[in-house]
Amino acid sequence: MAAGIDDIAIYIPGLYLDAADFAAARGLDPVKLQKGLGVSQMAIVDANQDPACLAANACHRIMERNGLSPADIGRLYVSTESSFDESKAMNSYVVGMLEQVYGQGTFEHCGGVETKFACVSGSYALYDNTNWIRAGESDGKSALVVVSDIAKYDLGSSGEMTQGAGAVAMLLNDEPRLLAFDPRVTATSIKDEYDFYRPFGKETPIVHGQYSNLLYMIQVRKALELYKENVARTGLIKIGPEETILDHMDYINMHLPYSNMGKKALAYLVRHEWRQLPRWSAILEAVGMEEPVPGEGGGTIEAVLADGEFMARDHEFTRSFSQTEQFRQIYESKLASSLVASSMIGNLYTASLYLGFRSSLEFEFKKGADLAGKRVGFGSYGSGSSAMVFSGVIQPGYADVVRGMDLEAEIGPRRRLTWGEYEKLHENVLDPSEAAGPQGTGFVLVDVKTESESRGERRYAFVE
Ligand code: CAA
Numbered sequence: 001m002a003a004g005i006d007d008i009a010i011y012i013p014g015l016y017l018d019a020a021d022f023a024a025a026r027g028l029d030p031v032k033l034q035k036g037l038g039v040s041q042m043a044i045v046d047a048n049q050d051p052a053c054l055a056a057n058a059c060h061r062i063m064e065r066n067g068l069s070p071a072d073i074g075r076l077y078v079s080t081e082s083s084f085d086e087s088k089a090m091n092s093y094v095v096g097m098l099e100q101v102y103g104q105g106t107f108e109h110c111g112g113v114e115t116k117f118a119c120v121s122g123s124y125a126l127y128d129n130t131n132w133i134r135a136g137e138s139d140g141k142s143a144l145v146v147v148s149d150i151a152k153y154d155l156g157s158s159g160e161m162t163q164g165a166g167a168v169a170m171l172l173n174d175e176p177r178l179l180a181f182d183p184r185v186t187a188t189s190i191k192d193e194y195d196f197y198r199p200f201g202k203e204t205p206i207v208h209g210q211y212s213n214l215l216y217m218i219q220v221r222k223a224l225e226l227y228k229e230n231v232a233r234t235g236l237i238k239i240g241p242e243e244t245i246l247d248h249m250d251y252i253n254m255h256l257p258y259s260n261m262g263k264k265a266l267a268y269l270v271r272h273e274w275r276q277l278p279r280w281s282a283i284l285e286a287v288g289m290e291e292p293v294p295g296e297g298g299g300t301i302e303a304v305l306a307d308g309e310f311m312a313r314d315h316e317f318t319r320s321f322s323q324t325e326q327f328r329q330i331y332e333s334k335l336a337s338s339l340v341a342s343s344m345i346g347n348l349y350t351a352s353l354y355l356g357f358r359s360s361l362e363f364e365f366k367k368g369a370d371l372a373g374k375r376v377g378f379g380s381y382g383s384g385s386s387a388m389v390f391s392g393v394i395q396p397g398y399a400d401v402v403r404g405m406d407l408e409a410e411i412g413p414r415r416r417l418t419w420g421e422y423e424k425l426h427e428n429v430l431d432p433s434e435a436a437g438p439q440g441t442g443f444v445l446v447d448v449k450t451e452s453e454s455r456g457e458r459r460y461a462f463v464e
Contacts, residue, residue: 003133004176004392005126006142007401008358009062011054012166012345012411014437016041017422022161025419033161038259038339042163042346044417045150046437047430048444051082051167052090053460055148056097057442058169062144063098066171070098070106074141075129079115079122079350081382082150085456086200089114093458094146097443100462118196119255120382122147122168122350127390129172130181142173149349151257154204155426162258164346168354177397178361179376184234186390187226189219196383203428205383212383213261214301217268219387220254220379224269227389244273249377249391251360252334256352259342265379266335267322279326287320289313337363341407353380361398362405372396413438439463 019039023030033039045054055078062068078090091114095107115121122145129143148167153159195212198205228245231237237248246252246269254262274280275291284290292313294304305311321327341359348355357376364371371394380388415437417425424430432445441463449457 001134001136001174002176002180002395003130003174004172004180004395005170005178006173006176007062007066007171007178008354008361009058009065009169010166010355010358010410011057011061011169011442013043013045013049013054014412014414014440015044015046015417015425016345016414017044017163017417019161021416021419026156026160028161036260037161038263038343039161039346040343043165043414044163044422044425045165046435047425048432048435048446049165050084050445050458051080051148051150051165052078052084052093052458053097053443053445054150054165054167055080055090055146055169056094056460058148058167059094059098059144059146060101060442062169062171068142068171070102070110072142073107073110073144074138075132075143076107076110076112077115077125077129077143077145078112079125079145079147080149081116081118081121081198081349082148082152083114083116090148091146093460097460097462100443100460117386118382118384119257119349119352120380120386120388122354123378123380123388123390126170126172126181127186127388133172133174134183138174142171145170145172147348147351147354149351151347151349152204152426153207155423157204157207158209159205159207162347164348166345166348166351166355168348168351168358170354177395177401179392179394179398181390181392182236182375185227185230185236186388187223187230188386188388189222189226190386191219193383193385195385210305211301213264214305215383215385216255216257216261216381216387217265218301219385220265220381220389221269221272223387223389224379227391242277242279244277246270246273246330246334246377248375249334250374251338251364251376252379253338253353253357253360253376254335254379255381256339256342256356257347257349259339262335262339262342262356263322263331264318266331267318267327269379270327270330271318271321283321283324283326286324286326287317289317289320292317337367344407345411350382353378358405359407361402362407365399365402365405371398371402412440
C-alpha cells in the first residue's frame with residue numbers, strides 16, 4: 001500500500017530580522033551571513049506567538065485548503081524541540097485551538113503525541129504515521145504530522161545568526177498526491193552526544209557549533225551506509241559498479257540549520273561516495289590537490305577539529321571541490337531549490353528539512369521540471385544525536401498541489417524588526433497584548449497564567 005505526504009502547509013511568523021541589520025549590530029561582515037551561511041532573513045516570533053500556535057495555524061491551513069473536517073483526521077502528532085511543558089504534549093494545545101474553530105470535542109477520537117529528538121523527531125513521526133497507514137490501522141483516515149519550532153540562541157552567541165521560527169504541517173494518507181515513501185529502506189544512526197542540547201528550564205540551547213556541524217555530517221553518512229544496505233537487501237535500487245546511491249536520487253533534501261549547511265553536508269556525502277570510484281581521479285585533477293587526511297590521533301571529532309593544519313587544508317579542498325563542474329552539477333540539479341526558503345526564513349529546527357522539501361517542489365516546478373516518478377532522498381539530523389536517511393517517489397498527482405504553491409504568498413506580509421524590537425522580543429519582556437507584527441487571521445496566544453494553582457496554563461484565541 002502506498003503511504004506518504006499528500007499536502008504540505010507552512011506557517012511563518014510575520015516579523016523578521018534582516019541579516020544586514022544583524023551583521024551591523026554585531027559588528028560582523030554581512031557577507032559572512034549572506035554568502036558564508038546563506039542567511040538573508042530570520043523569522044522571529046511575535047509576543048503573542050508560541051510553537052503551539054504556529055503548529056495550530058499550519059494545521060488549520062492544511063485542513064481548510066483540503067476541505068477536511070476533524071472526522072477525516074485519525075492522528076495528530078506535533079514534533080518539536082521548543083516544548084514549554086514537561087508533561088502536557090503540544091498536540092493537546094493544538095487540538096484545543098482547532099476545536100475553537102471546528103467545535104468542542106470534534107477531535108476526541110484523534111490520537112497522537114509530541115515527539116522529541118532535536119531536529120530529527122519530525123522524521124521519526126512521519127515514519128511512524130506512514131507505518132500506521134501501511135499497517136491498515138488508519139481505516140481511511142489521514143494523519144497530520146506538524147513540525148514546529150522556534151530556533152532561538154543566546155544573545156551574542158555564535159548560533160544567534162542562525163535563528164528562525166515556523167511550522168510545517170504535513171497531511172499523510174494512502175493516496176498521497178505529493179510523495180510516497182519507499183518501504184523498508186529507512187535507515188537510522190544514533191549516538192549519545194552533547195553537540196547541542198537544552199537542559200530543563202533553559203530557553204536557549206548549549207551549543208558546540210563546529211562540533212555539531214561535523215557530527216551532523218558523520219551521523220548522516222552512517223545512516224546513508226545503512227540505507228545503501230537496505231536498498232540492496234530489498235532490491236529497491238540496483239547500484240551499478242561505477243555508480244553511487246546519490247546517482248539514484250533525483251533530488252536530495254538535507255536538514256538545514258542554515259541554508260549553506262545543506263551544501264556543506266552534500267559536499268561531504270558526495271566526497272565520501274565518489275572517493276571509491278574511477279571518476280575520483282578527474283575530480284582530484286580539477287581540485288588540484290590530494291584529499292587531506294587527519295593527522296595522528298584523528299580518531300575523534302575533538303581531535304579532528306583541534307588539528308588546525310588538517311582543518312585548513314580540508315577547508316581549502318572542500319572549497320575547490322565545491323567549485324568543480326561535477327559537484328556544481330549535482331548541487332544545482334538536486335539540492336539548490338531546497339535552500340531558497342531557508343535563506344528567507346532561517347532555522348526551523350524540526351521543520352527545516354520539510355520547509356526545504358516544500359521549497360524544492362515549488363522552485364523545481366517553476367523551472368518547468370517534470371517531477372512525477374522522481375526519487376527524493378532525505379538526510380535528517382537531530383543533535384544529541386540521531387540521523388535518519390530515507391526516500392520517496394513523487395506521485396503522478398503532484399502538480400495539482402505544487403501548481404498552487406507560492407512561498408511569498410504563504411509567508412504573507414512581513415515586517416522588518418528594528419534592533420531594539422528584536423532585543424525586547426528575544427528577552428521576553430513584552431506581554432502578548434504588545435504584539436507588533438502584521439496581525440492576520442489565525443491562532444494567537446492570549447496569556448500564560450502565573451497563579452500557583454494554574455501556573456503555565458495557556459489561553460489562545462482565533463482571530464478572524
Ligand atoms: N565572508 C564570506 N564567508 C565567510 C566570512 C566572510 N567574511 N566569514 C566566514 N565565512 C564563512 C566561513 O568560511 C564558513 O563557511 P564554510 O562553512 O564553508 O567553511 C561560514 O561562513 C561560517 O563561518 P564560521 O564557520 O567561521 O562560523 P562560526 O563558527 O562563527 O559559526 C556555526 C557557524 C558553528 C554554524 C554557528 O552559527 C552555530 O553554532 N550555529 C548553531 C549550531 C548549528 O547550527 N549547528 C549545525 C549542526 S547541528 C544541527 O543541525 C541541529 C540544529 O538545527 C541546531
